[in-house]
Amino acid sequence: MEQTRDKVIISLKDVDKSFEDERVVKRLSLEVEEGEFLTMLGPSGCGKTTTLRMIAGFEYPTSGQIFLEGVDVESRKPNERDVNTVFQNYALFPHMNVFDNIAFGLVEKKVKKDEIRRRVEEMIKLVRLDGLEKRMPSQMSGGQKQRVAIARALVNRPRVLLLDEPLGALDLKLRKQMQVELKHLQRQLGITFIYVTHDQEEALTMSDRIAVMNQGNLEQVGTPEEVYNHPETKFVADFIGESNIIEGYIEEMDEDAIWVTMESGKARIGETGYRLEEMVYLCVRPENLKLATEPVEGFRFRGQVREHIFVGSINKTLVELPNGQMLKAETPAEDELIPVGTVVNVYWNPGKVVVMRTTEEQIYNVIEQSVEIEGMTNDQIF
Known part of the structure; x- marks a missing residue:
């Protein structure tokens, strides 16, 4: 479902991050609107994954603030933030089948069994894994595993879904197929997606807006058409396409x-x-x-x-x-x-x-x- 994007759900204000003497994110300010598919794009080491981890709560800013729906989340642990993260390596439990992997977060929250079954079955249908509920991760393809990981994150109904190069381990044909499916899924659910990648074509294909990063700096934020046809810096012009x-x-x-x-x-x-x-x-x-x-x-x-x-x-x-x-x-x-x-x-x-x-x-x-x-x-x- 389409949403009118007039509400800021994530806001970063002058966020800096240093590891010992290395400054990896430099005074980054960025607003993400509700229901938006925003991609953070840049080469390896540019600070995009570190930024995602700070939004998730796995890292804390050296300085600056991060707001979720207007609330400063600095003191909140990852499980206290209404966001979920999907990683490149899937992070599925090898001893659990598809159903139990997806249900894990709901079980931890002690949701009633009938509600767990209803929500998990809804997710399985949404990501097109019907009939695979009892299959183990070792019996699944890379694309199927990625769908399980996405379903497990979405079943908790987060306000924001964070995706850290989730298609990086897939072959090219499957990667392109999953790009289309992810975008369709995001539009259908209306959930805010913040997606990290170094793949320019992937960013252009999927995003409502792209935030281009280079050496810890935010070079440009705009629609795919804007960053491709009207780059604001030499780096953006050279990096995208x-x-x-x-x-x-x-x-x-x-x-x-x-x-x-x-x-x-x-x-x-x-x-x-x-x-x-x-x-x-x-x-x-x-x-x-x-x-x-x-x-x-x-x-x-x-x-x-x-x-x-x-x-x-x-x-x-x-x-x-x-x-x-x-x-x-x-x-x-x-x-x-x-x-x-x-x-x-x-x-x-x-x-x-x-x-x-x-x-x-x-x-x-x-x-x-x-x-x-x-x-x-x-x-x-x-």
């Missing part, structure tokens, strides 16, 4: 556009709000990078086709710039390919580029090299 990231320098500007000079050429970008001589990054996704044998208005940017790679429904084309940087372009597999070795004009739809500010001081002599390249023939450049 494939990106062509090119350093540039704002040399000219007018009322509705800027000219960005790069080591290997120039491009006119339909952006405003920048200043002359400002250093920027241009981010262009491979599917938005275009190649032409004829000049393109607004672009003075050339490269040489080096390789074509067939990947099912698309071809990936590698283009080398004069400075040695490789760019990737994607085209449908049925499109005619430009021969390897051809010098091409590189361009993109002005609305399909993301311009990001950078604090890096090194300019890489982009103006000088670009001026040199403009006056040279293709043979001289390549």
Whole structure:
């Protein structure tokens, strides 16, 4: 069932976490809305699992506060917080069958037997384990074990379900199947899910919003469309999907556009709000990078086709710039390919580029090299 998400259920305010001298989470502030599927995404060691463990109560913040429905939970033990956690290794009891594994939490809470049976049977049906009630964990596949672990967590009716890379041990095909099932289950129940993964495609597939973390910092929070199409930092642009990231320098500007000079050429970008001589990054996704044998208005940017790679429904084309940087372009597999070795004009739809500010001081002599390249023939450049 769908819910209107207008209530904050989890709130982290300036949360820091250090282990001895290592600071693994840095002043993290984040709000999670009721009924939301929020994914914490980032590379290994970025602090996402530590953050999840602090929400669960298995770790405590060095400083900062964590609120569950407006109540500071610092003094509450894990079993006193209305959250449940699903781990990657399932953590099932090997001596208990499916029914007893799912029922374990309710038995511990001394729920009446009739109520236990009703709720467990409801969960078994929900996660599609009908007929497997008496099966032992050793007799089950990885996907079935994961369903048992999820059912065991959900049978307690938590306000929030925390999932720490729960699909990491599954093969690719089963992993993709479980992604769809988990999202469907979350929507059906309306429970808040906070999901941890390092898999970008998994995050894009399942999430209402994604919180991207890097070295203990929260880089960006947004919908899958926002973090993919409008990354706010170079790390987000580079980490989520494939990106062509090119350093540039704002040399000219007018009322509705800027000219960005790069080591290997120039491009006119339909952006405003920048200043002359400002250093920027241009981010262009491979599917938005275009190649032409004829000049393109607004672009003075050339490269040489080096390789074509067939990947099912698309071809990936590698283009080398004069400075040695490789760019990737994607085209449908049925499109005619430009021969390897051809010098091409590189361009993109002005609305399909993301311009990001950078604090890096090194300019890489982009103006000088670009001026040199403009006056040279293709043979001289390549």
